[in-house]
Amino acid sequence: MKFLPAFCLMLLTASMAFGQAEEATLLFNWQNDDITPTGWLGGRYNDTWGVEINDREIAIIGSTAGVHFFDVTEGTDAVELPDAFVAGAADGSNLLHRDYHSYGDYLYTVADEGVSTLQVIDMSELPTSVNVVYDANDLMVRAHNIFIDTTSARLYACGVSQGPANYALRILSLDDPENPTLVASFPNASLSLPYVHDTYVQGDTAYLNCGPSGFYVVDFSDPENPELLGTMTDYEQQGYNHSGWLHPNGQYYYLADETHGTDLKVVDVSNFSDIHVVKTFGAESGHPSEIAHNLIVHEGKLYVSYYYDGLQVFDLTDPADPQRMAYYDTYEPANDASYKGAWGVYPFLSSGNVLLSDMHNGLFLFEKVEDFTPVATEEVSGNISQMTVFPNPTGTSASLQLSLNEASEDVQIRILDTQGRVVKNLGEQNLISGKQLLDLDVSDLPTGMFQVMIISRNSINSTALVIQR
Numbered sequence: 001m002k003f004l005p006a007f008c009l010m011l012l013t014a015s016m017a018f019g020q021a022e023e024a025t026l027l028f029n030w031q032n033d034d035i036t037p038t039g040w041l042g043g044r045y046n047d048t049w050g051v052e053i054n055d056r057e058i059a060i061i062g063s064t065a066g067v068h069f070f071d072v073t074e075g076t077d078a079v080e081l082p083d084a085f086v087a088g089a090a091d092g093s094n095l096l097h098r099d100y101h102s103y104g105d106y107l108y109t110v111a112d113e114g115v116s117t118l119q120v121i122d123m124s125e126l127p128t129s130v131n132v133v134y135d136a137n138d139l140m141v142r143a144h145n146i147f148i149d150t151t152s153a154r155l156y157a158c159g160v161s162q163g164p165a166n167y168a169l170r171i172l173s174l175d176d177p178e179n180p181t182l183v184a185s186f187p188n189a190s191l192s193l194p195y196v197h198d199t200y201v202q203g204d205t206a207y208l209n210c211g212p213s214g215f216y217v218v219d220f221s222d223p224e225n226p227e228l229l230g231t232m233t234d235y236e237q238q239g240y241n242h243s244g245w246l247h248p249n250g251q252y253y254y255l256a257d258e259t260h261g262t263d264l265k266v267v268d269v270s271n272f273s274d275i276h277v278v279k280t281f282g283a284e285s286g287h288p289s290e291i292a293h294n295l296i297v298h299e300g301k302l303y304v305s306y307y308y309d310g311l312q313v314f315d316l317t318d319p320a321d322p323q324r325m326a327y328y329d330t331y332e333p334a335n336d337a338s339y340k341g342a343w344g345v346y347p348f349l350s351s352g353n354v355l356l357s358d359m360h361n362g363l364f365l366f367e368k369v370e371d372f373t374p375v376a377t378e379e380v381s382g383n384i385s386q387m388t389v390f391p392n393p394t395g396t397s398a399s400l401q402l403s404l405n406e407a408s409e410d411v412q413i414r415i416l417d418t419q420g421r422v423v424k425n426l427g428e429q430n431l432i433s434g435k436q437l438l439d440l441d442v443s444d445l446p447t448g449m450f451q452v453m454i455i456s457r458n459s460i461n462s463t464a465l466v467i468q469r
Helices: 005-013
Strands: 025-031 044-055 056-063 066-071 098-103 106-111 117-124 130-134 145-149 156-160 163-171 183-185 200-201 207-211 214-221 225-231 241-248 252-257 263-268 277-282 294-300 301-306 310-314 323-328 342-346 354-358 361-365 382-392 399-402 408-417 422-431 434-441 447-454 459-465
Touching: 044 098, 044 342, 044 354, 044 361, 056 098, 056 354, 056 361, 098 145, 106 145, 130 183, 156 200, 200 241, 207 241, 241 294, 252 294, 294 342, 301 354, 310 342, 310 354, 382 447, 382 459, 422 434
Parallel strands: none
Antiparallel strands: 025 361, 044 056, 056 066, 098 106, 106 117, 117 130, 145 156, 156 163, 163 183, 200 207, 207 214, 214 225, 241 252, 252 263, 263 277, 294 301, 301 310, 301 342, 310 323, 342 354, 354 361, 382 399, 399 434, 408 422, 408 447, 447 459
């Protein structure tokens, strides 16, 4: 039997298209030119967050002036809530960074310029009004980012300035949400840490993005005796280790380096003694200055705010191999070597609608990005006139429906992964003329995207298969 050479199979595999990214649907955009722009980059806005209070979906965006609230429950009829605006303790053209996280009905806000404070805002009366219940600098004057682990009621503040003292990381207790208290500060005698730019925390394990120093993982279950679990200080396309988010399976961490021309990374964190990059990927702009900023994982998707390329959404059906599925460019000028455009993203609203902040163009609300349905470029040729896999996606089994012009002997059926590797060989089959069904047992394959390939004497045909559990 004579078949096409192996390298031809790889070329055909590489040419298969598992669907193409589609433009997200914009529902609402807000910007206010009366707000003072920053002196450095000319933007007016910074990070975004979202909450649900009194059965209303609320969007939050920061500016050089303070914190703005919006009722976005009605999508295209979203409205600003001017009576809920909270002025920042510091403001003006020097105010570039604000960051937000919520705990219950409380919003915690920080800034990283000027003589600022930690503010705690009671949002329980939204959409009517809010109430500032804590506004003081005894715990921090400035902080670059914060993250709240709601399971332990702890706030992790990164890059903290407290008078003449600076801290890589400070941990606060929110047991009394209106009166946060200090738990620990680092570096100290028990743990030496470099500057921490941002963090993701799950179950007292903190994944620390440490700028030029790389990536650290620390167990803070006992804050007085933390344990350094592992580091990654030298890795592919290393830049300014900026931000990241953990996949729910705990095996992969998605990492953004805030350095022009560097890709996003899939980092294997299943073994803290061997943290390493397994894949790089990006917004596919083709520009050498492409640069990501912030990212969040939610319900099988990775949401990323790219400075010059806006919203980028990646399907995580195969967590180790993200596939770009949706986008929306919020900043029209071309990529360059500065830092302009999209800042933050928030995908956790119950409606599925997505919030994004743009430094220059304000708040964006996008319609829910529907689940990715890969569509193979079906290479139907020769004797096979039709081939379909159903159900697709599937969990453990599927059926392959074929239609042949004439009977064919010694046909090989294989399942390949996205790298073109054969992960299952169903052997040789003698196929009859006309329509027929073949059973596919995929219970031994992991979740992800695959191709079912049929190889006969004179043709190769393939179609997509998605396994989800």
